[in-house]
Amino acid sequence: MxxxxxxxxKNVRANCxxxxxxxxxxxxxxxxxxxxxxxxIGAGVFVGPGAVVRxxxxxxxxQVEAIEIGARSNVQDGVIIHAVGGAKVSVGEGxxxxxxxxIHGPCSIGDGCFIGxxxxxxxxxxxxxxxxxxxxxxxxxxxxRGVFIPAGSVVLSQEDVLSLAGKVSSADKEFMERVVKxxxxxxxxxxxxxx
Numbered sequence: 001m002x003x004x005x006x007x008x009x010k011n012v013r014a015n016c017x018x019x020x021x022x023x024x025x026x027x028x029x030x031x032x033x034x035x036x037x038x039x040x041i042g043a044g045v046f047v048g049p050g051a052v053v054r055x056x057x058x059x060x061x062x063q064v065e066a067i068e069i070g071a072r073s074n075v076q077d078g079v080i081i082h083a084v085g086g087a088k089v090s091v092g093e094g095x096x097x098x099x100x101x102x103i104h105g106p107c108s109i110g111d112g113c114f115i116g117x118x119x120x121x122x123x124x125x126x127x128x129x130x131x132x133x134x135x136x137x138x139x140x141x142x143x144x145r146g147v148f149i150p151a152g153s154v155v156l157s158q159e160d161v162l163s164l165a166g167k168v169s170s171a172d173k174e175f176m177e178r179v180v181k182x183x184x185x186x187x188x189x190x191x192x193x194x195x
Contacts, residue, residue, distance in 0.1 A: 011035065015056035019064055024071075028187040028194075033075075038064045042071035042093070046187035051079045059086030070095065070111065074183035079103070092128065096179045114176045116151070131168045131176065148172060 012029060014020045015037030027045040029035060035047065037055035047053070053075065055067040064086045069075065070093035079097045083089050083105025092111035097103060101119045110128035115121060117134040124138050127145035132138055136153045141161055143149070148166040155161055168176075 015054075015064060017056075017058065017062070017064055019055065021053075026187070026191065028190045030190075038066045040066055040068045042069060042073070044072045044184055044187050045069055046074040046076075046183040046190075048075060048077040048079070048099075050077050051075045051081075053079075053081045055083065055089075057082075057084060057086050065089075065105075067091075067105070072180060072184055073097070074180065074187075076101075076183070081105075083107070094180050096176065096183065098134075098179075110145070112176065112180075114172075114179065129168055129173070129176075131172050 011033055012021050012035045019038035021035045021039040023041045024043040026043045027041045029047040030049045032049045033047045033051040035053050039053050039055050053067055055064050058064055065088035067081055067089040069091045072093055073091055073095045075097050076099045078100040081089055081103045087106035089105035089107045091109045094111055095109055095113040097115050098117045100117055101115045104122040106123055107121055108125045110126055112128050113126055113130045115132045119132045119135060120137045122139045125142045127143060129146045130143050132149045133151035135151055136149045138149060138155045141155055141158055146168045148168045149155055153164045155164055
């Protein structure tokens, strides 16, 4: 079995500036994921197969801002996290980035959020507990705490937020919590098996 549990190997490497990822020892990174550059991954994070977290583009001063993934979050299969021109990306604690979504900086995602399958979030700020459903595009907006974006929505302005967004339901919250719990168990299980 090919394992990466401790964040070492060719798939966890420096960028051209020499910035190296910082990965908590309790995080699990699949051997097929790529973690490059100024990336900070917190405790208990699960990074699934084929995910790419790449902090390597420089800003005007030649620096690369960090991509930060908070404790207990999960970056599922095929997720891409990147930033233009060295911009910062932050993902809060206990947040789920579902299969194939794209998070592109500058971007800030709060604690306890869920970004659905193949959703795109770019140049946006999401408060805690935001739920972006499958296939939605969220660009250039601020979403308050607990906002629900329906599947397939295109949210490009605050007017779109007002017309399309709802509130996260109790069923949505329960789902979000189950996803985090399942991925914490995966991170722990794979890490133990690989140690």
